[in-house]
Amino acid sequence: MDSALETAFAEEWPRVVGAILRASGSVDVAEESAQEAFARAADRIAAGERTQNIGAWVTTTARHVAIDILRREAVFRQKLPLLAEPETWEDAVEEQDDRLGLVYVACDPLLSPEQQIALALRIVCGVPTADIADFFGTSPATIAARLTRAKQAIARSGERFAWPSPADRSQRLGVALTTIYGVCTLGHTAVAGSGLMDPRLSALALLLARSIVAEYPADSESLGLLALIELGEARGVARTTADGMPLTLAEVDRSAWGRQRIRRGLDLAAQALPGGGRFALQAGIAGLHSSAETWEQTDWAAISTLYFGLTRVWPAPVVTLGSIIARSHLGASELDAAVDELRQLLGRQSEEFDRRIFAALADVEERRGARQAAREALQRASRGEKNEAVLRHYGRVAERLSERPLNSTR
Structure with a gap:
């Protein structure tokens, strides 16, 4: 993929999907429109054409694709005004952070936990079905069926579909945190490819975690998840050699760790730990690894104790x-x-x-x-x-x- 298009995909995919989803109420229409728009952008670039603002071009194209799709459906007359008014569309794209909103959409209580995470990875991150299958340790066909059932469940909700309200978001907070943790896990060690990590997913997990803490600043589990991700990112720069060879914690150059980010992560972990939840305890474990000046100074007894507590709350x-x-x-x-x-x-x-x-x-x-x-x-x-x-x-x-x-x- 062209580098400029790849960057635009990472930044614009959730915005495009979210805006069309709000207007159409259909996950299928939103995903299909975004996919088609990016495919057309790739074709233009391959043909030697250049677009000044890829994000704006893809957004406009996706809107037209969505209109074409809905033209064949009975809901066309109801949904067309929402898609056809540029002012409404621009406001939707520019004023809302659709990434976190889409996570809450995927965490609809109609869906199973597996469906929620799979749907979030697909519609929020654009992760290929095959990679999601590897993440779950199952076949692409199984994940494709799981995604289809998730979309059908949301579609069957009919008129009750709406962009998640503050009450919905509060109710779905725990599942949203688990979903963001899934994104973080995929970013930490990529399912496939030449690189150890997937920087796009790591960056997205951090953005989502920061957004959710901004929304729930006193929630210990939200703080714990952000601490866990911050500490992982602080150490991430030293996880490989210059040529990409992975290093173990015993081998890394700890002087290369981001000390300011570690201090921030440790502070967040200290705030979260009294809550005793799964993300708070994981943050505590990450904090002990991050605060050890050498591998030999790692406090394995304290880490084992935290794992004992973690096993009780998350077996x-x-x-x-x-x-x-x-x-x-x-x-x-x-x-x-x-x-x-x-x-x-x-x-x-x-x-x-x-x-x-x-x-x-x-x-x-x-x-x-x-x-x-x-x-x-x-x-x-x-x-x-x-x-x-x-x-x-x-x-x-x-x-x-x-x-x-x-x-x-x-």
Whole structure:
């Protein structure tokens, strides 16, 4: 994609989708119109044409596409005035931050949690269906069906559809936070491609988190999520080498971390932690990692304690995995127990999650001196992995394991 068009896509996609959605009341019409408008823009650029303001051109084109779509539907006479008045359209685009509004739309209580997150990733971020499928550890066909059912559920609501009111937003706050966390997770480690991270999604997650804190400044979970994202972004600049090779927390140059952002994140985490919610506790864990001056000074006991509390309020598999990894750093005596616990987690979730378990197993096995077991776990972690940067990291670890002198009979 042309770089200028790619930038416009990241900035204008949610605005275009949101404005058409408000006017038409149809997620399908909004998404189809935006897709067609950007496709036409790509064709123009490929043909050598240049547009001074891509965002404005795409917005106008999407509006015309929406009119053409609605012309074939019975609702045309009702919806046309909303789409045909430029003043109304311009006001809608310029005065509202449709990104957060679209998150609240996707968090409609008519939908299941999986549908809510999938729909938000699709209509807010424009994430391809295949990438959403990888995020959930399922097939593109399954996600496509899930998205279709979500759109149909909203469409069946008929006249009750409206842009979420303040009361709706308050009711959907918890789900909105979970959805933004999903965007953050996808940005932290891209599903596929050559780069470790997806900067567009990371930036969007930060924008959404800041917007939601501006709306709910006293909500501890909103503060916790923002703290978690701020701390992750502060450390993100040092997560790879200059050529894109991923680094572990034990390897990174901590002097490259954004200290001002870390201080801001730690302050937010301190405000959130008394609430004891899932995002507040995760922010506390991130804060302990961020405040350790060296890897050796990491307070694994405190981190393990926070994971224990997190397991009680959010007993998710990813939390169990994090807790096992944290306890494995408490001493050599914990390594054998960690291997047993990690293997017990295998096969319970998705293939994607099993890859994460095998990656953790490789690290634990290496630390206990079991080189062959570590190599085998690393091979299993690599199977099906689509992120080239992650695969490069696994390759580097495999080389290290092969070169290390034999020091164990395991």
